[in-house]
Amino acid sequence: MEPTTTAADIAPVEESIVFDIVLLTVSCIFGVLGVVTNLLLLLSYYKHPELQSPTSLLLVSQSIADFMTCGLATFYLFLSHVEVGRQLTSDYKYLCIITLCLIILTVWASLFTLLSLSLDRMVNIRFPFYYTRLVTEPLVKRFIVALWVVMVSTLSFPLFGLNNWKPDQVCSTFTVLPKAYFVNFLLLSSLIVIILVGVLNLVICAVAISKRKVHPSGNEVQQSQSKSQYKLTKMLLVVVGVFYACWMPYTILNMIVLLGRNTLLGGIIPGWFVKLLEASKVLLITNGAVNPLIYAWKVREFRRAFRKTVGLPTQSTQD
Numbered sequence: 119m120e121p122t123t124t125a126a127d128i129a130p131v132e133e134s135i136v137f138d139i140v141l142l143t144v145s146c147i148f149g150v151l152g153v154v155t156n157l158l159l160l161l162s163y164y165k166h167p168e169l170q171s172p173t174s175l176l177l178v179s180q181s182i183a184d185f186m187t188c189g190l191a192t193f194y195l196f197l198s199h200v201e202v203g204r205q206l207t208s209d210y211k212y213l214c215i216i217t218l219c220l221i222i223l224t225v226w227a228s229l230f231t232l233l234s235l236s237l238d239r240m241v242n243i244r245f246p247f248y249y250t251r252l253v254t255e256p257l258v259k260r261f262i263v264a265l266w267v268v269m270v271s272t273l274s275f276p277l278f279g280l281n282n283w284k285p286d287q288v289c290s291t292f293t294v295l296p297k298a299y300f301v302n303f304l305l306l307s308s309l310i311v312i313i314l315v316g317v318l319n320l321v322i323c324a325v326a327i328s329k330r331k332v333h334p335s336g337n338e339v340q341q342s343q344s345k346s347q348y349k350l351t352k353m354l355l356v357v358v359g360v361f362y363a364c365w366m367p368y369t370i371l372n373m374i375v376l377l378g379r380n381t382l383l384g385g386i387i388p389g390w391f392v393k394l395l396e397a398s399k400v401l402l403i404t405n406g407a408v409n410p411l412i413y414a415w416k417v418r419e420f421r422r423a424f425r426k427t428v429g430l431p432t433q434s435t436q437d
Contacts (some may be wrong), residue, residue, distance in 0.1 A: 137393060138199040145192045146398050152188025152407030156181045159410040162423040163227035169423050173242075173350055174256040176235050177413065179262045184406030190221050191403045197289060199396075207289035215281055219273045222291070222304060228406070229311045234261070234360060236318040239351050244327050246347070257403050260283035269370065301376070312369070319358045324350055353416035357409060364405035368398040 149362035159181045163169050194217055208213040242249045256270065276295060283294050291300055371394060375387060413420040422432045 134393070141396060141400065142192075142199060143196060145195050145403055148400065149188045152184060152403060155407055155410040156185035156425060159413065159420075160185070160187060162427045165427060166423040168419055170255070172253045173235070173238055175255060175258045175262060176231055177236060178227065180231040180235070181223050181263075181410065182399075183231060184409055186220065187224040187228065187406040188403055190217065190281050191399060193217065193397075193404075194221055194235045195399065204288075208286045211283050212277070214294060215276050215283060218291055218294055219276055223269055223273050225308065226273070226304075228361075229267070229308055230265060230269070231314070232358065233315050234265070234334035235354055236315050236358070238324065239317055239322050239354050242347055243322060244342060249347075272414070273304075273400050305372075305376075308392070312365070313331060313394055314357060316362070319355060323355055326355075328351065349417055353413060356412050358413065360400055360408060361405060364401040364425070367387045367401060368395070371395045371398055 156239060161180065163174060163178050196208050197214075207217070233251050238253060241252060244250070252269065276299075280299055281294050282296060283289075295304075371391070374391075375395075410420075410424075414424050415421070425432045
């Protein structure tokens with residue numbers, strides 16, 4: 119997501135080959151790591167039936183979005199910071215528009231899947247005895263398909279005329295997408311989801327802490343299932359925490375451009391601020407790369423499945 123502004127509002131940025139090289143190198147490293155880790159998760163889910171559950175289906179959807187983010191964001195940085203890339207997007211309309219639409223799709227998919235995971239954990243921790251009847255694999259599969267269809271349909275509008283693309287202009291959302299579509303619809307909905315995810319997980323954390331103080335009831339199987347679900351809930355809280363740590367710098371910088379450009383930046387966006395905004399995009403790639411590592415760290419079933427997939431022994435794997 120880019121701030122909605124015009125080229126005239128941005129101070130000339132001094133060409134910095136070193137900055138571009140460092141930015142592209144770091145983004146490529148984390149991009150490759152993200153592609154590998156998310157591909158490992160997808161392969162592990164396919165090969166190991168013990169991972170297949172409603173919550174894991176949502177994690178697979180999240181992993182697909184992260185896989186796309188790690189690949190596309192690095193590609194977009196290449197188009198933005200390499201002269202050949204800038205020339206290609208200024209000459210070829212649909213290369214620019216398709217790239218932007220796909221990047222926004224990955225952002226939306228991550229946000230809405232994270233919201234779905236939060237709702238899943240909320241139902242599980244608030245209504246544990248009804249969870250298995252309310253949340254089933256067929257229901258989650260239909261929900262994921264419907265979610266992706268709606269997102270793809272919504273984000274296809276620029277491909278069919280809802281764009282301001284012109285030859286020889288910078289390929290970014292603030293120059294290509296209409297302000298009403300990007301700010302009032304895409305950006306506003308994203309901010310609402312970010313707030314909802316935060317509120318939901320604060321409630322989940324509070325409920326989980328209060329329930330943890332109560333001695334678990336039920337037979338041994340029920341207690342084991344409760345422990346497993348509690349681990350998934352803790353994993354989600356870590357995922358959400360890392361998400362906010364990686365996304366808040368980028369979000370805050372965008373909000374400064376949108377709402378505080380005149381008061382905080384004197385009406386002109388300085389070159390150092392543009393570089394800081396560009397550098398913050400690397401954190402978004404990093405977030406997509408580390409999520410599968412968090413799953414393996416917090417949940418034994420994922421850790422064992424990952425080790426099996428890459429051919430490592432699992433006998434010594436501990437909780």
